[in-house]
Amino acid sequence: MCPQADGSDAANGVTNGANGHANGNAANGGDHPGYKAFNTHQASRPQVSTNPYAPVQDFLSNVSNFKIIESTLREGEQFANAFFDTETKIKIAKALDEFGVDYIELTSPAASEQSRKDCEAIAKLGLKAKTLTHVRCNMSDAKLAVETGVDGVDVVIGTSSHLMEHSHGKDMTYIKNTAIEVIEYVKSQGREIRFSSEDSFRSNLVDLLTIYSAVDKIGVNRVGVADTVGCATPRQVYDLVRTLRGVVSCDIETHFHNDTGCAIANAYCALEAGATHIDTSVIGIGERNGITPLGGLMARMIVADRDYVKSKYNLAKLKEVEDLVAEAVEINVPFNNPITGFCAFTHKAGIHAKAILNNPSTYEIINPTDFGMSRYVHFASRLTGWNAIKSRAEQLSLDFTDAQVKAVTIKIKALADVRPLAIDDADSIIRTFHYNLTADKEKPLIELSNDEKKLWAKKEMELNGVGEKRELENTADAQAEVPHAKKTRTADVH
Ligand SMILES: [Zn+2]
Numbered sequence: 001m002c003p004q005a006d007g008s009d010a011a012n013g014v015t016n017g018a019n020g021h022a023n024g025n026a027a028n029g030g031d032h033p034g035y036k037a038f039n040t041h042q043a044s045r046p047q048v049s050t051n052p053y054a055p056v057q058d059f060l061s062n063v064s065n066f067k068i069i070e071s072t073l074r075e076g077e078q079f080a081n082a083f084f085d086t087e088t089k090i091k092i093a094k095a096l097d098e099f100g101v102d103y104i105e106l107t108s109p110a111a112s113e114q115s116r117k118d119c120e121a122i123a124k125l126g127l128k129a130k131t132l133t134h135v136r137c138n139m140s141d142a143k144l145a146v147e148t149g150v151d152g153v154d155v156v157i158g159t160s161s162h163l164m165e166h167s168h169g170k171d172m173t174y175i176k177n178t179a180i181e182v183i184e185y186v187k188s189q190g191r192e193i194r195f196s197s198e199d200s201f202r203s204n205l206v207d208l209l210t211i212y213s214a215v216d217k218i219g220v221n222r223v224g225v226a227d228t229v230g231c232a233t234p235r236q237v238y239d240l241v242r243t244l245r246g247v248v249s250c251d252i253e254t255h256f257h258n259d260t261g262c263a264i265a266n267a268y269c270a271l272e273a274g275a276t277h278i279d280t281s282v283i284g285i286g287e288r289n290g291i292t293p294l295g296g297l298m299a300r301m302i303v304a305d306r307d308y309v310k311s312k313y314n315l316a317k318l319k320e321v322e323d324l325v326a327e328a329v330e331i332n333v334p335f336n337n338p339i340t341g342f343c344a345f346t347h348k349a350g351i352h353a354k355a356i357l358n359n360p361s362t363y364e365i366i367n368p369t370d371f372g373m374s375r376y377v378h379f380a381s382r383l384t385g386w387n388a389i390k391s392r393a394e395q396l397s398l399d400f401t402d403a404q405v406k407a408v409t410i411k412i413k414a415l416a417d418v419r420p421l422a423i424d425d426a427d428s429i430i431r432t433f434h435y436n437l438t439a440d441k442e443k444p445l446i447e448l449s450n451d452e453k454k455l456w457a458k459k460e461m462e463l464n465g466v467g468e469k470r471e472l473e474n475t476a477d478a479q480a481e482v483p484h485a486k487k488t489r490t491a492d493v494h
Contacts, residue, residue, distance in 0.1 A: 060245060060274040064305040069253060070101040070294060072281040072325060073122070074134045077107050079285035081329040086118050088328050090125065092282075095321045097127040100313040101294070105132045105154060105279070109144045116148060123149035130192070137175070137195070142182045152192030155182055156224070159207055160199035172207050176214055183220050194253055196224025201232040201240065209247050216248035222277060223248055227266065230259025230288070234269040245274035253277035256292050258284055263292040264300050282325040283333060295322060299338035303365055316372035339371050348378040354387035380426035382416035384409065389430065396427065398434045408433040411445060414459045418452050 073089055076082055084092070093104055104127065109116035123131045130151040135141035137157040145153040157175055170178075179195055186193040195215045197203055212223045225241060232240075237254070244252060254270040254277070256263040267278045284293030295318050302309040309315070319340050326333050335341050345368040347356045355362035356377060368375050379388040386402075386409040393400050393408075400408070412429055415421060421429075429445045436442040448456055 060242065060272070062271045062274060062276050063268070063301070064308050066271050066275075066301070067102040067277045068294070068297070069103040069105055069132065069277050069279045070096050070129070070281070071105040071134075071255075071279050071291070072096065072285065072294075074105040074107050075255075075279065075286035075291055076281040076325070076329075078287040079281075079290065079329060081331060082285065084328060086114070086121060089118050089122060092321075092325060092328065093122050093125060093127065093129075095317065095324055096282075097125075097129045098314060099294075099317045099321050101129050101280075103132050103152070103277075104129045105134055106150065108133055108135045108141065109148050110135060110141045116144065119145075119148040119150060123151075132192070132194075137179055137182055139178075139182060139185065142186055146186060146189045146191060150191070152194065152221070153186045154194045154196065154224070155179070155186075156196045156198050156226070158199055159197035159203040159211065161204070162199065162202060172211065176211050179211065179215055180218055183215055183218055187219060192221045194222040194224050195220050196226055196253065196255070198226055199228040200225045201227050201236060202229070205240075205243075209244065212244060213247050216250050220250055222251040222253045224253040224255060225270070225275070226255040227257055228255075230257030230263070232256065232266055233262060234265045237266045237269045238273045241270045241273035241275050251276040253279065255279040257286070257288065258290050258292070259288060263290075264296045267292045267297055268300050268304070283322055283331070283337065285325065285329060285331075293338075294318075295340060296338045298371075299366055302370060306370070310370060315370055318371055319373070339366065339368075339373065343376075344368075345373055346376040346378055348381060349383050349385075351385060353377045353379065353385055357387055357391055380412070380416070380421040380423050382413050384412060384416075384426075389426075392426070393430055393434075396430060398430065400434065404433075404437065410463065414463055415446060415456070418448070418455045418459060 072092055073084065077084060089106075096104055104122070106119050106122055107115045109119045119131075119133050132152045132154050133145045133148060133150045134154040134156065135145045137155040142153060142155065157170075157179070159172070159175065183193050183195060195212075197208055197211070200208060215223060223244070225237075225244065227237070237256075241252060241254065252270075252275040254267060254275045256266040256270075256279070263284065267280075271278065278292060278297060280292050280294040280297050281290060282294050284290040284296065298309060298313065298315065298318065302315075322333055322337075322340050333340055333342075335343060338344060345364065345366075347353050347363060352363050356364070356375070360367070360375060364375070377388050377391070378384070379392050386406045389409045389412060390400070390402070390405045393405060408430055411433065412421070412426055415425075415429065425446055432443050432445050436445075
């Protein structure tokens with residue numbers, strides 16, 4: 001916690017911190033320099049409602065009924081920085097299970113002796129999530145997988161001309177015959193079985209549909225579509241999955257790499273086209289720059305169907321799971337990460353702050369409290385506005401008229417031009433300004449170095465023309481007027 005100018009913040013329950021760079025859980029209070037967690041009244045969020053007049057193709061959509069195959073312990077192990085020992089794998093598996101993912105996919109037991117032992121150890125944990133391991137489509141790998149005790153086996157084989165020529169060198173007839181043998185074996189052992197092609201979007205469509213149709217007929221649980229190289233666009237994904245939906249009756253799993261930044265959009269389009277399962281990893285870690293991130297997918301899906309997502313997943317655990325994995329692979333959660341990035345719910349511009357204080361859904365599509373996160377309004381900057389400062393003054397229990405708040409806001413904005421302001425600086429300016437209103441002798445608003453004093457003297461000269469500037473600001477505020485939530489429920493629907 002940062003030092004306060006006096007003890008009143010603690011007494012008022014204000015919880016600014018000075019040393020954090022990641023968003024804090026709501027329970028931990030705010031922890032940004034220069035930011036403040038605000039409790040604003042929470043309006044209801046836009047919802048997708050059941051519409052009897054929805055277009056026919058929406059009946060394909062599984063946006064409100066999907067399953068997550070969490071692959072941090074398989075795809076994620078292919079991330080450049082990943083090295084998971086057994087203890088770390090178990091911790092991650094338990095955290096993912098508490099979050100509520102449907103499946104946990106594990107590295108192939110054929111990869112190494114330790115990988116085989118880790119598979120067995122995690123299969124024995126008795127998790128609610130089903131355990132899967134991901135192996136090549138051949139009998140020896142399939143037998144090894146079944147022996148580990150996992151609930152299901154994910155087999156994969158390359159079907160693109162690139163892979164048939166440069167990787168395994170097998171033709172489609174060989175692939176089909178082997179797939180049938182492996183699937184029948186795994187089924188005979190009472191386990192789930194998925195058959196996936198690799199590099200599906202650069203495979204021959206007729207080859208793909210032929211083999212998927214063949215494995216569907218012998219009772220495979222899922223077929224998998226994988227954008228192994230991250231080349232697919234949402235429209236291509238929709239077309240392929242929709243076509244496949246018409247060919248097979250089993251579930252459809254999809255796996256999207258993020259080379260061109262489309263991994264979340266592609267996952268969403270796949271669900272719209274009738275896919276049933278999405279592969280994810282925590283923070284998206286995986287081969288190269290990874291796959292659809294679990295948190296990013298949750299952000300996308302909660303906007304589509306909040307009730308489904310909230311009822312199924314323990315969303316308040318997301319930050320904990322991400323922190324656990326980030327630490328294990330020695331990376332920071334990216335600043336622009338959906339939901340948990342340090343500025344995901346931070347509002348800075350004065351006009352935004354005003355609207356957010358009135359009704360958060362004006363500038364927020366996701367409710368941070370759904371994920372146990374806090375909203376921040378950045379008020380210690382040159383972009384601040386008088387509504388944010390007024391709200392802060394109220395938290396500090398200082399009485400101001402609106403005209404006085406506007407006057408101190410002008411000072412804060414001008415001082416923020418002279419030097420960067422920390423949250424404590426803005427608080428002390430507000431307090432000193434308040435003290436000066438009734439004091440015989442005015443105190444300086446803030447300590448400044450000699451150079452800063454020179455700059456400030458110039459600024460104060462400029463502020464003499466402030467009447468005119470304030471006029472302009474009042475006009476801007478009036479133009480940005482946002483109706484109060486109570487008065488306009490319709491403001492939620494957009
Ligand atoms: Zn992959």
